[in-house]
Amino acid sequence: MMKRFFLLCLFLIGLGWAVSGFSGLAAQGTYDSIVLDFREEIGQQSITNQIQAIAQKYQVIPYLNSEFSPEDNIYIVRGDKQLLKSLRKSLGKNTEYIEPNYIYSANYSAKFDNGVLYDAVPPYKNISQDSFFSSSIPNDPFYGQQWNLRSINVETAWNETHGEGVTVAVIDTGVSQVPDLKDTEFVGGYDFVNDRAEASDDNGHGTHVAGTVAQSTNNGYGVAGVAYNAKIMPLKVLSAGGGGTIADIAEAIKFAADNGADVINMSLGGGGESQLMQEAINYAYNKGVVIVAAAGNSGENAAGYPARYPKVIGVAALDPTGNKTPYSNFGAGVDIAAPGGLTVGENTAGGILQETIDPETGGSTFAAFQGTSMASPHVAAIAALVKASGITEPEDVARVIKESARKVEEDPLNHFGAGHVDAGSAVQLALKGQITFRDFFRWLRDSGYLNPRFWIDGGAVALLPKLGMVVGSYLLAWFLRNYFPFQWSFSMMSGLVAGSSGLFFLRGFYIFDLPQWPMRMMGSSVPELGNAIAGNSLLNPIFASVLIPAILVVLFLGHSTWKWIAIGTTIGVASCLTVSAVISPAVWGLGSGILAQGFLGVNALLCLGLATLALKAETRTV
Amino acid sequence: MKVQGKIEHKGFGTGTWALVTDNKTYELKDAPSDLKKKGLKVEVNGEVREDVMTTAMIGPVLEVQSFEVMD
Numbered sequence: 001m002m003k004r005f006f007l008l009c010l011f012l013i014g015l016g017w018a019v020s021g022f023s024g025l026a027a028q029g030t031y032d033s034i035v036l037d038f039r040e041e042i043g044q045q046s047i048t049n050q051i052q053a054i055a056q057k058y059q060v061i062p063y064l065n066s067e068f069s070p071e072d073n074i075y076i077v078r079g080d081k082q083l084l085k086s087l088r089k090s091l092g093k094n095t096e097y098i099e100p101n102y103i104y105s106a107n108y109s110a111k112f113d114n115g116v117l118y119d120a121v122p123p124y125k126n127i128s129q130d131s132f133f134s135s136s137i138p139n140d141p142f143y144g145q146q147w148n149l150r151s152i153n154v155e156t157a158w159n160e161t162h163g164e165g166v167t168v169a170v171i172d173t174g175v176s177q178v179p180d181l182k183d184t185e186f187v188g189g190y191d192f193v194n195d196r197a198e199a200s201d202d203n204g205h206g207t208h209v210a211g212t213v214a215q216s217t218n219n220g221y222g223v224a225g226v227a228y229n230a231k232i233m234p235l236k237v238l239s240a241g242g243g244g245t246i247a248d249i250a251e252a253i254k255f256a257a258d259n260g261a262d263v264i265n266m267s268l269g270g271g272g273e274s275q276l277m278q279e280a281i282n283y284a285y286n287k288g289v290v291i292v293a294a295a296g297n298s299g300e301n302a303a304g305y306p307a308r309y310p311k312v313i314g315v316a317a318l319d320p321t322g323n324k325t326p327y328s329n330f331g332a333g334v335d336i337a338a339p340g341g342l343t344v345g346e347n348t349a350g351g352i353l354q355e356t357i358d359p360e361t362g363g364s365t366f367a368a369f370q371g372t373s374m375a376s377p378h379v380a381a382i383a384a385l386v387k388a389s390g391i392t393e394p395e396d397v398a399r400v401i402k403e404s405a406r407k408v409e410e411d412p413l414n415h416f417g418a419g420h421v422d423a424g425s426a427v428q429l430a431l432k433g434q435i436t437f438r439d440f441f442r443w444l445r446d447s448g449y450l451n452p453r454f455w456i457d458g459g460a461v462a463l464l465p466k467l468g469m470v471v472g473s474y475l476l477a478w479f480l481r482n483y484f485p486f487q488w489s490f491s492m493m494s495g496l497v498a499g500s501s502g503l504f505f506l507r508g509f510y511i512f513d514l515p516q517w518p519m520r521m522m523g524s525s526v527p528e529l530g531n532a533i534a535g536n537s538l539l540n541p542i543f544a545s546v547l548i549p550a551i552l553v554v555l556f557l558g559h560s561t562w563k564w565i566a567i568g569t570t571i572g573v574a575s576c577l578t579v580s581a582v583i584s585p586a587v588w589g590l591g592s593g594i595l596a597q598g599f600l601g602v603n604a605l606l607c608l609g610l611a612t613l614a615l616k617a618e619t620r621t622v
Numbered sequence: 623m624k625v626q627g628k629i630e631h632k633g634f635g636t637g638t639w640a641l642v643t644d645n646k647t648y649e650l651k652d653a654p655s656d657l658k659k660k661g662l663k664v665e666v667n668g669e670v671r672e673d674v675m676t677t678a679m680i681g682p683v684l685e686v687q688s689f690e691v692m693d
Contacts, residue, residue, distance in 0.1 A: 203677070238675075243675070269679040270674060270679055271683070272672040
């Protein structure tokens with residue numbers, strides 16, 4: 001009794017020290033922009049004047065935070081501490097608040113791609129809050145101008161996927177790797193115009209389209225793309241003038257299908273029906289490729305080719321208010337509608353902004369384009385997100401995209417097909433029926449079982465070795481039981497788990513603003529304890545040895561319950577050391593070669609011997 | 623074939639040249655620089671290319687062989 005009390009005290013002291021040693025909850029965020037919330041009562045004219053004054057005085061351009069912001073008068077300006085100070089001084093009385101626009105999401109989603117972020121604000125329930133606190137807002141400085149990404153509800157989709165592992169073939173004027181495509185992964189394509197492997201862009205159209213699909217995002221530069229972790233396969237079929245032959249396009253479709261593309265985007269159209277094209281489309285479709293094409297810009301009642309082929313998802317273009325653009329084709333062949341933008345003369349604010357090349361200079365430039373060409377890649381990228389969420393067949397991908405679209409009630413001329421495309425709903429529908437790890441925790445939280453702010457790092461635990469260690473320890477125990485019959489007991493099993501794997505599922509468990517190492521410690525087996533606090537994977541030779549099991553056995557062999565924990569732990573450690581010796585034999589001071597392997601192996605054998613001796617002594621006395 | 627109409631510049635992608643008639647818009651392929659003048663009224667002699675697709679998608683692709691300025 002005394003002993004237990006003593007151990008409990010030790011544990012509490014340790015825990016107290018851990019929590020008090022933590023530097024505090026007031027973690028400092030980073031920010032490179034500032035939020036201004038003007039008072040409504042000062043009037044729109046006065047706000048406009050103020051904004052012009054800010055622009056002139058500080059050489060920055062305040063922009064509306066989102067399409068929902070005008071009524072709240074929330075503006076964002078790029079700037080630092082210095083600017084924040086001066087703005088507060090000069091504008092204080094006209095605003096409700098001026099505060100740093102902390103980058104909540106950027107670090108999380110960039111660093112924790114394998115993980116899930118759970119904060120106290122439920123996603124997609126409160127839109128205006130969400131745009132400030134959601135985990136999905138990228139740090140690309142012009143993201144605020146991408147109304148189109150908000151209108152397809154992409155941030156909700158980004159909570160689940162960014163298109164990982166999916167390849168989108170862009171059949172177009174080629175794709176040049178402009179600075180804002182530097183972090184985007186490319187796979188080998190082909191230039192069918194000049195017959196060469198490199199498919200760079202000499203027009204500016206294809207690079208723009210590829211940008212909508214997978215512009216490098218969260219890179220602190222330029223703009224964002226919809227499925228930014230998807231891979232781009234550049235296929236050039238259109239010349240610098242923007243035209244190309246059906247023969248080349250058909251070949252490119254087959255090339256894409258044969259070279260691992262999952263989705264094809266064709267922001268092109270024209271000409272007549274073609275057997276060659278039809279066959280190429282069937283070929284790709286039967287290979288599981290989702291094919292998306294622009295409906296065309298002639299304002300006519302029918303999509304052009306190739307959008308009108310039945311196996312192609314034809315995309316009409318929406319303007320920033322969600323109406324059909326005047327140029328977009330409609331009617332037959334239109335399956336869905338996506339933002340295509342509307343530019344009026346020099347005013348390109350309503351266009352789709354991406355980085356592309358300037359064909360005059362060959363350099364890179366940010367350009368806002370309009371067209372069903374711009375609408376199509378939104379849908380192609382959403383197809384990539386749906387594929388990355390586990391839907392594989394093109395028929396199912398199309399169904400998911402259409403069923404999840406926001407329907408337009410009055411649409412007698414089929415301006416919109418199934419409706420306005422919605423990336424967030426599409427991904428959620430795709431994930432429905434597949435209970436994921438995330439769903440489970442979301443369910444726990446939504447049902448009120450869990451309310452804290454916590455976060456799970458799905459990549460922290462290599463599951464298979466852990467399972468090997470637990471199963472191995474049970475096999476060892478079962479083997480020994482043949483010779484030394486003993487009763488399975490809770491103590492024994494606790495020992496096996498503690499010795500072999502620990503409560504390993506706790507390893508990736510984080511509680512916001514609290515140190516994580518207690519979780520790592522509880523998630524570690526006895527041999528891993530020595531490196532759990534530091535959080536590295538190098539085994540500490542003092543812990544990863546027969547030493548602790550030996551001490552436990554010597555101390556507790558006389559105790560009727562605790563001895564089973566000691567024996568179980570010893571067997572568990574034997575299993576853990578064996579698996580480590582085979583899979584990841586990195587030991588501090590011994591390297592990760594034969595020396596470390598030998599050390600772990602010998603200690604595993606010693607543990608086994610120790611367990612045998614203890615069991616022998618035990619079963620003899622029974 | 624011969625088509626009469628007005629030359630316009632359409633803002634799709636990096637821009638394209640069009641021949642607009644009363645009821646149809648043609649996308650001009652290989653338009654010579656003399657033809658690329660906004661508002662120019664012309665008669666274009668050319669051929670509609672059924673085998674060509676483009677980024678602009680504003681209408682049939684008219685490959686220009688020759689043209690005459692009308693007043």
